[in-house]
Amino acid sequence: MGSGCLTLKVIIMAQVQNTLPADTQCDHCAVRHKSVCGALSADELIRLNKIASTRKMEAGETILSDEVDVTFFANIVSGVVKLTKMLPDGRQQLIGLQFPSDFLGRAYGKANPYFAEAVTDVELCCFKQDPFEELLQDYPALERRLFENTLDELDAAREWLLLLGRKSAVEKVASFLLMLVRRASLVGCARFNPGSSAVIELPLGRADIADFLGLTIETVSRQFAALKAEGAVDFRDSRHCEIVDSALLSSLAGQDRPTLD
Amino acid sequence: MGSGCLTLKVIIMAQVQNTLPADTQCDHCAVRHKSVCGALSADELIRLNKIASTRKMEAGETILSDEVDVTFFANIVSGVVKLTKMLPDGRQQLIGLQFPSDFLGRAYGKANPYFAEAVTDVELCCFKQDPFEELLQDYPALERRLFENTLDELDAAREWLLLLGRKSAVEKVASFLLMLVRRASLVGCARFNPGSSAVIELPLGRADIADFLGLTIETVSRQFAALKAEGAVDFRDSRHCEIVDSALLSSLAGQDRPTLD
């Protein structure tokens, strides 16, 4: 049960690459409007800029940890980040997957009760904790954006509860792919062909997918094979999945009414 | 799989019992300080009071629904509320359990993507939607309290992801009991004896517990029996559970280090 692989808890803090000049950087930022920054006016952004700095992290590095007090929040500018929790005996569960424009860190004091780890190489836009919380006080629009963000995350987590608690292995895997289509397409990780078939890049390896779905590597692999056999998807390689029949896929995911026509 | 019992989606809105006189009611309120109201001064409370009204609902009534636009938020004053989600084929998952002082409803527009149903008889303190959202604008402390609330719910949901994805049946049931001890004791549903043994009242029937833990009624029952056999708990009746050995119980829940002493 579980992955059993106790990941080394080496916390390597990324170096500050670059302190942003006060007024220009955000204009070119890929996530300027989608992220929480979207709540701020140009003037307000300048102040945010003053406490911001870019960091790059390599795939596999730990960004936030259970055990270390973190002194910053961050927007993901590029790359994918996984959030995980672990049982003392090593069993692991992925509790979230974050894409560009998502926000990392728990506001207001309490430590995050989980790990955040870079899945791919990642660019972050980091904000120092204390001054950022001051900003939250001063700019209600910012706080509200962050709040709505959190509400969305809560909804997503609850959707996942349903998946983990009640869905079968195939349904889980199918739902996972659909979730990627939905989320990744917003972020440009997916390219759509005219014929409504899309190729999505799986940001996670089989082990992480398993930990996301509460399954083992082997079952994930088998269910992918099953979906392929059904004609719902096709794989060019283990990381690239073509959605052949998305209607079929979502019926296999158990999300629509059971064909009431 | 799942409970299979498609609960009737009859939405019976409770009658307004009682419009609060502007200044007195809150003083006697059992959850005045624990709930979001705790963020408000006496003056501010008066304004909140103007848009508040008490409602009583009977066990089994639906409070919030997927399919109906809800026009109020609410504090739970007494009783227990369950939040559920359902797959189209009837499989059900409990995604949250709310106690007195907890807040019901999703701020800022979007509909709650779940059901809320009274488990016991429930007293609510309801706030009309639009004026309450105005209050959120005007009283940042209130919004912030609600925000922190939401963050805590998110943490709880993620804890539950780990449980559903990675824990065995015994571990799930044991964790459930411990969760009740932690939460219910804050709310006065539990009475502690000197000898560190406590009797907790299970607010849920076996079916709901099963839907909470992603199990079936039968397994829940068997695991309770197993815990009793181990000497971790004892049952006076199916609804009252005495925690005999809470250290043992939490080790069976898989939450502490595997005895490294």
Place this chain on the structure above:
DNA sequence: CGACATGTTGAACCTCATCAACCGACGTGG
């Protein structure tokens, strides 16, 4: 009392985990 709801217990079955072999891609060093 009988009808019904709720919970417990037993036996058979099935899904998924476990253990193990295997495959291809990659990198390293002889």
Place this chain on the structure above:
DNA sequence: CCACGTCGGTTGATGAGGTTCAACATGTCG
């Protein structure tokens, strides 16, 4: 250059943990 180990993924055989189905117990309400 190829032998070698490693790593990620696939595939097969076996078995355990939970589900399912069914019978039974208990409690409540008419």
